[in-house]
Amino acid sequence: MALVKTPLRESGIIDGPLEATLLSSQDLCRDEHGALASFVGCVRNEHFGKNVTHLHYECYKPMAESVLQSLIEETCEKFDPELQARVFHGIGTMYPAQASVVIHVSSGHRVAAFDACRHIIERIKEDLPVWKQEFYADGTSEWLKGS
Amino acid sequence: MEIAVLYFAGMSEHTGKKQEVFDLPNPCGSADVLERVSNNYPHLSALCNRSRVAIGHAFVKEPVEINAQSEIAIIPPVSGG
Numbered sequence: 321m322a323l324v325k326t327p328l329r330e331s332g333i334i335d336g337p338l339e340a341t342l343l344s345s346q347d348l349c350r351d352e353h354g355a356l357a358s359f360v361g362c363v364r365n366e367h368f369g370k371n372v373t374h375l376h377y378e379c380y381k382p383m384a385e386s387v388l389q390s391l392i393e394e395t396c397e398k399f400d401p402e403l404q405a406r407v408f409h410g411i412g413t414m415y416p417a418q419a420s421v422v423i424h425v426s427s428g429h430r431v432a433a434f435d436a437c438r439h440i441i442e443r444i445k446e447d448l449p450v451w452k453q454e455f456y457a458d459g460t461s462e463w464l465k466g467s
Numbered sequence: 468m469e470i471a472v473l474y475f476a477g478m479s480e481h482t483g484k485k486q487e488v489f490d491l492p493n494p495c496g497s498a499d500v501l502e503r504v505s506n507n508y509p510h511l512s513a514l515c516n517r518s519r520v521a522i523g524h525a526f527v528k529e530p531v532e533i534n535a536q537s538e539i540a541i542i543p544p545v546s547g548g
Contacts, residue, residue, distance in 0.1 A: 361548050377547070378475060378476055379475075379547070380473070380475055380521070380524075380540055380542070382524050383521055383524035383525070383540065384547075386524045386525070387524075409547055409548075420547075420548070421547065421548050441548060444547050444548050445545070445546075445547060445548045446545070447526070447545065448545055448547040448548075449475070449521070449540075449542050449545055449547075450545060450546070450547030450548075451475060451476035451477075451543065451545060451546050451547070452546040452547065452548075453476070463476045463477040463480065463543075463546070464546035465477075465517070465543075465544045465546065
């Protein structure tokens with residue numbers, strides 16, 4: 321009987337900034353994969369001219385975990401059924417240059433890997449129940465309304 | 468029927484609550500939930516208009532009937548990433 325290898329598709333919501341943002345190709349790529357695309361979203365110190373000191377991410381965790389995994393499955397159906405992915409979003413307090421979201425996608429070819437990586441971050445911004453509260457140098461704060 | 472509704476982010480901040488129980492007619496749908504929240508908090512009606520409802524950890528599209536055991540959440544515009 322032929323061994324059917326289940327594609328690696330991991331996702332999760334993690335407390336705090338994401339520390340391990342880099343990935344060895346051998347940690348995700350199958351032998352038949354020729355491309356590994358990664359996206360790391362970081363905290364920016366500026367928003368529409370305001371000086372951002374830090375962010376606080378809140379989430380609806382059970383739904384966010386479910387949505388993240390669904391987004392990966394949706395992406396596989398759209399770009400490559402053999403695609404493998406690791407997708408993690410951090411929550412809690414984060415400071416400029418710290419990583420809040422990490423996406424790694426491996427695929428047979430670069431176009432599918434790039435497109436899938438882009439698709440996942442865009443869909444995260446549409447549907448992942450995570451909310452960003454920005455804190456500014458002038459002492460004010462604001463919940464962002466979409467991004 | 469009593470249903471518990473979860474609030475997050477600005478919705479939680481402006482209501483001062485993480486969760487609230489409403490007495491709604493049986494049957495009722497996701498639009499009824501948003502309407503009740505909007506009526507109770509007129510200053511949040513604009514935010515309610517831009518919010519979605521999730522039942523059982525999934526976004527719902529009308530018409531969806533809600534029961535008292537459902538986990539119901541108001542999902543204001545998300546801003547992850």
